Amino acid sequence: MTLRHLEIFRAVCARESITLAAEHLNMTQPAVSLAVKELEAFYGVQLLERMNRRIYITDAGRSLLQYADAVLSQFEESVRVLRDSGTHSHCSFGMTVTIGESRLPSILSRLARELPQISVQAFVQNSRRTEQMIQRNEIDFALVNNITAVSPSHVVDFLGQEEMAAVCAPAYLAGQDSLSLEALAQHPLLLREPGSGTRNSVDAILQTVGRKAAPLVESISTASLVSCAASGQGIAILPRSQVRQALAEGRLRELEVDGPTFSQQYFLVYHRNKYLTDGMKRVIEVIREEMTF
Secondary structure, three states, X not given: OOHHHHHHHHHHHHHOOHHHHHHHHOOOHHHHHHHHHHHHHHHOOOOEEEEXXXXXXXXXXXXXXXXXXXXXXXXXXXXXXXXOOOOOEEEEEEEEHHHHXXXXXXXXXXXXXXXXXXXXXXXXXXXXXXXXXXXXXXXXXXXXXXXXXXXXXXXXXXXXXXXXXXXXXXXXXXXXXXXEHHHHHHOOEEEEOOOOHHHHHHHHHHHOOOOOOOOOEEEOOHHHHHHHHHOOOOEEEEEHHHHHHHHHHOOOEEEEEEOOOOEEEEEEEEEOOOOOOHHHHHHHHHHHHHXXX
């Protein structure tokens, strides 16, 4: 058995197809099938079931896939770390949309200015997808907000906290500057999509008064939520850093909400088994300095 066997098996599992795996690996279908059969012979178990032209992973296959992911991830990391021991290094990191929209430009500008020898790659996703990328070793570390459950395989460092604001058009609820949480929940809400840290924060606060959000608009785009709020469609609840400009320009106004404060916390997360190179540590230091509130 070789690493190539595990790479082939992982590709088959990811695509649930011998044909698609062969295309991805630029191999013939018989060669892919043979590699799987050799793995099954080596372990003495059936890894895949073939029914009605579909492939299903057996329990033994799922167990092997976990080991394959771990072995291949560590091998790929060893290659990257050793190659990064020279004068040029690489660092990839993820961040949630909230952080990406407000902090990524300044982070990239500082990295380009202060650490030009380090090649960086950033991925902006919602919290759920970002945490998945960490678990699968697709990125070196991530910046996330409002972790609800900390995996024992992750290292989590607190970066800071930011208040959120309930905002609406200047003419919306004219003459009213505050409202209760119960009343807020009855208005058309303009919120981030489920799975985002910002949405998790809003849902948690509303649950304290037995309310569940039924938003008029759900969007991964903060800009679209701000635009909808400015046009009088309802109330958006977003981090202050994302509505500060619209408030200053007078396109939005803030409503005071009686009750617990809407806020969210930011964290640096990486896998416990991740080897942080000197280059990665230097990138993290820059990010820490930029993540001030």
